[in-house]
Amino acid sequence: xxxxxxxxxxxxxxxxxxxxxxxxxxxxxxxxxxxxxxxxxxxxxxxxxxxxxxxxxxxxxxxxxxxxxxxxxxxxxxxxxxxxxxxxxxxxxxxxxxxxxxxxxxxxxxxxxxxxxxxxxxxxxxxxxxxxxxxxxxxxxxxxxxxxxxxxxxxxx
Amino acid sequence: xxxxxxxxxxxxxxxxxxxxxxxxxxxxxxxxxxxxxxxxxxxxxxxxxxxxxxxxxxxxxxxxxxxxxxxxxxxxxxxxxxxxxxxxxxxxxxxxxxxxxxxxxxxxxxxxxxxxxxxxxxxxxxxxxxxxxxxxxxxxxxxxxxxxxxxxxxxxxxxxxxxxxxxxxxxxxxxxxxxxxxxxxxxxxxxxxxxxxxxxxxxxxxxxxxxxxxxxxxxxxxxxxxxxxxxxxxxxxxxxxxxxxxxxxxxxxxxxxxxxxxxxxxxxxxxxxxxxxxxxxxxxxxxxxxxxxxxxxxxxxxxxxxxxxxxxxxxxxxxxxxxxxxxxxxxxxxxxxxxxxxxxxxxxxxxxxxxxxxxxxxxxxxxxxxxxxxxxxxxxxxxxxxxxxxxxxxxxxxxxxxxxxxxxxx
Ligand SMILES: Cc1ncc(COP(=O)(O)O)c(C=O)c1O
Numbered sequence: 001x002x003x004x005x006x007x008x009x010x011x012x013x014x015x016x017x018x019x020x021x022x023x024x025x026x027x028x029x030x031x032x033x034x035x036x037x038x039x040x041x042x043x044x045x046x047x048x049x050x051x052x053x054x055x056x057x058x059x060x061x062x063x064x065x066x067x068x069x070x071x072x073x074x075x076x077x078x079x080x081x082x083x084x085x086x087x088x089x090x091x092x093x094x095x096x097x098x099x100x101x102x103x104x105x106x107x108x109x110x111x112x113x114x115x116x117x118x119x120x121x122x123x124x125x126x127x128x129x130x131x132x133x134x135x136x137x138x139x140x141x142x143x144x145x146x147x148x149x150x151x152x153x154x155x156x157x
Numbered sequence: 158x159x160x161x162x163x164x165x166x167x168x169x170x171x172x173x174x175x176x177x178x179x180x181x182x183x184x185x186x187x188x189x190x191x192x193x194x195x196x197x198x199x200x201x202x203x204x205x206x207x208x209x210x211x212x213x214x215x216x217x218x219x220x221x222x223x224x225x226x227x228x229x230x231x232x233x234x235x236x237x238x239x240x241x242x243x244x245x246x247x248x249x250x251x252x253x254x255x256x257x258x259x260x261x262x263x264x265x266x267x268x269x270x271x272x273x274x275x276x277x278x279x280x281x282x283x284x285x286x287x288x289x290x291x292x293x294x295x296x297x298x299x300x301x302x303x304x305x306x307x308x309x310x311x312x313x314x315x316x317x318x319x320x321x322x323x324x325x326x327x328x329x330x331x332x333x334x335x336x337x338x339x340x341x342x343x344x345x346x347x348x349x350x351x352x353x354x355x356x357x358x359x360x361x362x363x364x365x366x367x368x369x370x371x372x373x374x375x376x377x378x379x380x381x382x383x384x385x386x387x388x389x390x391x392x393x394x395x396x397x398x399x400x401x402x403x404x405x406x407x408x409x410x411x412x413x414x415x416x417x418x419x420x421x422x423x424x425x426x427x428x429x430x431x432x433x434x435x436x437x438x439x440x441x442x443x444x445x446x447x448x449x450x451x452x453x454x455x456x457x458x459x460x461x462x463x464x465x466x467x468x469x470x471x472x473x474x475x476x477x478x479x480x481x482x483x484x485x486x487x488x489x490x491x492x493x494x495x496x497x498x499x500x501x502x503x504x505x506x507x508x509x510x511x512x513x514x515x516x517x518x519x520x521x522x523x524x525x526x527x528x529x530x531x532x533x534x535x536x537x538x539x540x541x542x543x544x545x546x547x548x549x550x551x552x553x554x555x556x557x558x559x560x561x562x563x564x565x566x567x
Contacts, residue, residue, distance in 0.1 A: 075502075
C-alpha cells in the first residue's frame, strides 16, 4: 500500500469508521442539521443539545451525535468530531473547525496533539476533502440554528 | 473475430501507468477511450478542412460542409435510419432528450396527459420530463423495477395497467448504466404504439455496445452520445422519425435553422437544420463518423459478445465475495457490474483501486431515485469495453479482495 494511502486511512480513522462514537439520534437534542454531498450522495445529520450558560456566559454543547451514510473518511470524521465538540461553545467549535480545515487542506499536523491530526493524509486526495468536512458543516449549521441543509457544494472546499 | 489484444494498441491513452501500475480502465459507462483514428480525424479536420459549414461558397467551406453532412449520413447508417435528415447533431444524449421534451412535449402535451418513464432512468431521461411536465401540466408515471436487486429488470406485467390512452410519451433507457439491464426495446415500442404513445429511447449505454437498428426497434426517437462510443465529447445525436420532426417546432433559434427571417417573424428550414441553430460542432461530428467506421469494422455483435462475456466473468468472480450485493440480471447483461457492500463504501473502494491503477466509478451514477428505492446511496461500478481483457478482471477482483481485507471484511 502506498504511503499516501496509508496516511489517508490511519488507524484512528479506521477505528472510528468501524466503531463510530455517538452514532444515532440524540433524544435530548434541541438542534439538528443535515448535510449532504450531492456529487457522491453522502449524508450526515448532526443532533446536538445546546445548554444555556449562566447569565453572561455563552451556551455550550452539552451533548451531540451524528447519523448518516458515506465513505470511511466522512463517517470517521463525523464520529471523531462528536468526541471533540462536547462542552464547546459555538465560537470554540468554529475555531476547531478552522484548525481541522487547515489540517485537511494543507496536511500540516496541528501543534497541540490531537486526534484531528489523523486527517492530515486527506490533503493528498483533494476529492476527499468534502468527505472529511461534511459532518463539520452540519454541526456548524446546527449551532447557527440554520435549518437549510449544509451542502458541500456551496462551500469553498 | 477481432484480435482483441491488438485492439489495445489502437488506444494511445491506455499506454500509461497510474501509481506505478499499468492503467486498467474500467469506467467505460462514464466515457469510453478514443482510438487513434478518431484523434487523427479531429486533428486532420482542423489542420486541413476547418471552416464554417453551409452558407459558404469557398473551397474549405464546401469541404467542411461535405464532411459534416457525410458524418450525418454515416451516423444515420450506423443506426439504420431511413434518411440522413433524421439525424440531428446535439451535444449528447442529454441535449437530445431535452430537445424532444421541449419541442415535441411543448407542442403536444396537455394537462392530464401522461409521460411514462421507468424506475431505472438516468437523471438525463428524468429531469427533462419533470421540467416539461411542470410546464404543460402533464403527469409522470413509472414502470417499476422487479426484484430487490433489479435482477428481474422492468416489471413488464404492469405494462397493460400503465400504458393507458393518456400516455403520450414512453421514454426509457435501452441499457441501464446502473444495473446493466438490457431492456426489450422493440417490445416496449410496439406496446406503446398500441396506445398511440411516441417512444423515446435513451441509447447512451447501448449505442457503442450493441447492434442498434432504429427501424427494427420501431422507436420514434433515439438519443445517444459520441463519447460513449469511442467518439469525442461534445457531440451526439437525436434520431427522430422524419414525419414527427417535420411537425415539430424549433427549440432554439438562431442562424442556420431559418428559411426566411423578417423583423417580426421567421420561417424554419426542415429537419435537421431546424433543430441545429448556430454553428454546429463540425469537427467532433466528423470524428464521430470515424468512430462509427471503427466500431463497425470490429462488428457490434462481436463487441456485445466481448463486453457481455467480461461482465459475466466479473459477476461470477465477485459473487463469491462475502457480503457483496450485485445489481442487475444474473444471466445476460450489458458490459458492466455494479455492486455494494454493507460496511465498505464505494468511494473507499474507488480510492483504493486507483492505487492499483484501476479506474472505477462509485456513487449514485445519476440514478438517485433508483438508489433510494434499493436502499442504497451508492454502488461501485466496473464497466468494460473493447480493449478490456479477462486478465484485467482478475487484477480487479484481486484488488477488491485486498480492499475488503483492509477494511476488516473477508
Ligand atoms: C443511461 C444514460 N443516459 C444518459 C446519459 C447522459 O449522457 P451525456 O452526459 O453524454 O449526455 C448517460 C451518461 O452518463 C447514461 O449512462
